[in-house]
Amino acid sequence: MGASRLDYDWDVSPPTIASSFLTATFIVGFRLADGSVVSIVIANVVAHLMLFRLKRTMKHPGRKRRRLRGEPLEARQLMAADFGGYRHNIYDAEDVNDDGRVSAIDALLIINAMTNEISRDENMFTDVNGDDRRSALDALRVINRIERGDGFPVDTDADEELNPPLPETPSEVRSIDGTGNNPNDHFWGSVGQRLIRMAPAAYSDGISKLAGADRPSAREVSNVLSAMNTSQVLNDRGLSAFVYVWGQFIDHDLGLSESDEHGEAIDIAVPEGDLWFDPTGSGEAVIPMRRTPIAEGTGTSIDNPAQQFNQITAFIDGSMVYGSDAATAEGLRTFVGGRMAISDDGLLPLDESGMVIAGDVRASENVGLTAIQTLFVREHNRLADEIFATDPEAADEEIYQRARLVVTSLIQSITYNEFLPALLGEHAIAAYQGYDASVNPGIANEFSTAAFRLGHSTLRDQVGFMSNDGRESQDEMDLKDAFFHASMLEETGIDSLLKFDASVQAQEVDLVVVDSLRNFLFGPPGAGGLDLIAMNIQRGRDHGLSDYNATREAYGLSRVESFGQITSDVELQQKLASLYGNVDNIDLWVGLMAEDHQRDASVGELTGKVIADQFQRARDGDRFFYQSVLTDSEIESIERSTLADLIERNTSVEGLQENVFFMQVELRGRVILASSIPPTTMPGDLREDEIRGVPGVAIELIGASGELVDSTVSDRYGNYRFRALDETGDYQVRLSDSSDAIDVLVAHGAERIRGLDFIVLA
Incomplete structure (x- = not known):
């Protein structure tokens, strides 16, 4: 080595x-x-x-x-x-x-x-x-x-900021629509390219009819597998809400295959008596849905099955910030000083319907997404102002392209150095070896239509607002009320939302999904609505995705022979068997979400393969990837600038944990026998062999509202700790059946608070 x-x-x-x-x-x-x-x-x-x-x-x-x-x-x-x-x-x-x-x-x-x-x-x-x-x-x-330099805890009052570099104007600028990136194929990765299929198309007629004709209704599958019948199950690795906020943000940089409002209807049948969508038992309720348009010239025969296409660029090129076509890109600019349009209070402009004007049409889908879209426009304008200050003679276009290069590099670096290691584990993607013109960066249908929709599983049912001390700054709101409500940011701003995303844990990556996504009603029960999980399943059938087992084979994995090889959860095995009958008929999204997770990752084996393949191709097949176009010193500076840094540069948020993709808090202390402490000595001044811990003492962790969060028992040395905190804020640690208690404020998502010691008489 x-x-x-x-x-x-x-x-x-x-x-x-x-x-x-x-x-x-x-x-x-x-x-x-x-x-x-x-x-x-x-x-x-x-x-x-x-x-x-x-x-x-x-x-x-x-x-x-x-x-x-x-x-x-x-x-x-x-x-x-x-x-x-x-x-x-x-x-x-x-x-x-x-x-x-x-x-x-x-x-x-x-x-x-x-x-x-x-x-x-x-x-x-x-x-x-x-x-x-x-x-x-x-x-x-x-x-x-x-x-x-980050191995020794230090206190510092330094005001120096860690800012990304200001590179010179690039000799060649990345196109807005992705064309011209590859020297051999002008259109690879550009707008309008067909989605790649890793596994063969599996339409029921071999041409274009929905896959899974013998499978249960997608709503029935959702009801059996994804209903939240118990409390939310939080991510077992401590991933924060930023895992789904960034996941959606970067998803909107990679792919878009919107359905056609005039396209063929593929409504989802609702089981008779469904409590949310058919409470009267009519047996006629449906969840409305239409097909994704197919690429021209496809869907004509078994040898030429229907293929879908990507409506934006396939590169991680900041297209959700800058747009994927010239008209959109120009509409976002001021053409003065390289800046992009933004309101006086630092928010994205709104159109006549109250939706934000951004590089991607989905930027208003929820306020968390809108907040991070806003953050990167602020960063662009901050960079543009800095470039202008250092070079007042620079033209608007030069400043814009220099700032755009840095912002795109930051998005790439955060994705590959923070987000993907958090989600997939440290070694899921091979080390970068430089640009490879033989690699097609195009989006895989299996990725965009199934695997990367895992974020729907991780959302919490509430959106919150937090101040820098880790406490709520205003009441939480239901997730369903945060959809398409961008104008709300005029009252809340983005700071408290971004602090919240770093300060709470995401839900586990699994099949269970919150009601706001699964039972989104347009009125009272029976008045109509949407089930995002049923729509994920139906969209996979619309795109003719192969089943879970066939897709495993296509990605070089061995086929499974039993439901037990997918999940160790016996109850889930039984549910899958009741719905699908055998392991060769499972909808791809369902199989991916059902998988047992890989060690030190929050996804299963095939899910990790699909996501890693896509991001590795998006990187290796991008001639303008930041490690290929920046100098060594510029690369180092970009990589040292984390998402936490970027948030703190552009908002009033302070004191974030270094890696905002994890929310992992620990409280620790010891139960000490009073008689082992000399009268004139404080516990903190004692040597370890001078004091005696008390084993078997019950300790409780109490939340701000007085609820029991967790409980434990001191070990044989009197030590105890709590790691079940899913958000920052006020807590109390107390001895069970006692008035002895210690108040604790958890201010950020990486707190390690120690020395929470109790002294007992016996």
Whole structure:
């Protein structure tokens, strides 16, 4: 394994002498395991890590970080939930000893674990990179984090901002409609191109009639599989609401296949007596729906089945901000100083019907989406003003294109470096090897019509507004009331919405969907409405998508032979069997959402394959991808500018967690026996061996409204912790059946609050 590969995969950038030392160190560590050698290795590593610490630069110099109190290793080792040394710590992977900071100790613990097989501490999170093993790569990742400067909690009052670069005017500008990107095929990835099929078309007549003619009504499938009969199931990896906000935002950059209002009706039959759509039991209710238009010249025979087409560009090129055609792009510009149209209060302009005027026609679908659309127009104008300030002689077009290049690069970087690793896991997409003219970036039907509609499962049923302290700034609203209500932002602004998205957890990626999406009524029950899940299923049949098993085969996976190979949930297996009969007849969207998730990912095997394939082709087949057109220093600056940075640059929001795609909070403390504390000593000043923890004490976590959020019992050392917090705000930790309580304010989505200790008499 060469040093250059390590540098690329793990962003290793220490001084040259230290890099060569690190490679040698790990070779020694692997070859020798006796105590003397390990001691020498550790001493040298500590010396070099201290050098890294002295030379580090803050990744977010303007963002204050709360200093966390360190804990002795012994107090941490036997926390009740920490079993399995290979387990990946999703809360902070590089914090190996789970003490609230990333330091040289963490790297040393990994090295020690690798070189001392007998005395492994199985309670340490030593699988830092999530690859199911301990290796030098785990230690390197810890060291890189320290060297980057974000391994040591620090307090800073620095006002310096981390801004993206201002590149010179590009020698060639990306077209608005996507044409001319590929030197061999002028139209690859451009507006109007046919969707790619990875699996054969599966129309019931082989030509164009809806697939799944022998399957139950899409509404029946929705009722059986997607009804929310219990409380919301939150994402088990702590993904925040930004996973669906950004997912929708980027989806609108990649594809659009709108139905034709004059097209053929494919209404969805509603089961008789459906409580929402047929409460009178008429048996005649339907959910109205029309077919997607097909590409001209297709759908004429079995050899030429119907094909759909993409109405926007297939590249991640910021088309939802800038448009996919010249008329739209021009209508969004002021043609003064390179700026785009925006109101005096920093909001997108509205048309006569109250919808925002943006690069994509769907920008008003919900206020969360409108907020992030607005954010990127603000960023464009901020960049345009900065470019003009540094070069007052620059023409409007030059400023516009320079700002557009940076904004598009930021969107690409956030997608590939934050969003996709959060959703798919760290290693789902291969490392970038540069532009490849043989790669068609076109949108796969399986991706746009099935796999990337997973976001519908993750939405919460409420939209909220939060202030910088993590508390609600006004009452939540039902999700259904946030649809096509862009004018509401004139009252709320976008700041509190963006803070909310970073401060609450998303729902799990599964088949269960909130009522606002599944039973969206136009009036009282029976007055008509929509079921987005039934429409997802029906749209897959409209597009002639192959079934789940055939699609697995098309993506190079083995076919499943039982429902148990799709999901370990026995009840779900039974439901699938009752609807489809066998595993070769499952609607693709249903099969994807039913899959057990891959390790360290929030999607199943085929879902991950489909999404990774699409994003890898969209990247590798884009001649203007930011890593191909920017300088090394510009690339580094773009990649250091996270979505959190971008929000804080363009709003009044402060104190966001570094990675806003995760909302992972931990509260921790200890129950201490009073008699073990000397009279003149405070608990925080005691050595670990001087105090005694009390096991078996029940502790409760209480929400702001007095509801029980979670409960636990102290372990044999008196330690306890809570990780079941799904949003920021006020909480109380209390001993059960006692008046002893501690008030806690969780201000952001990465809080680690420790030292919530209780002293008891017995």
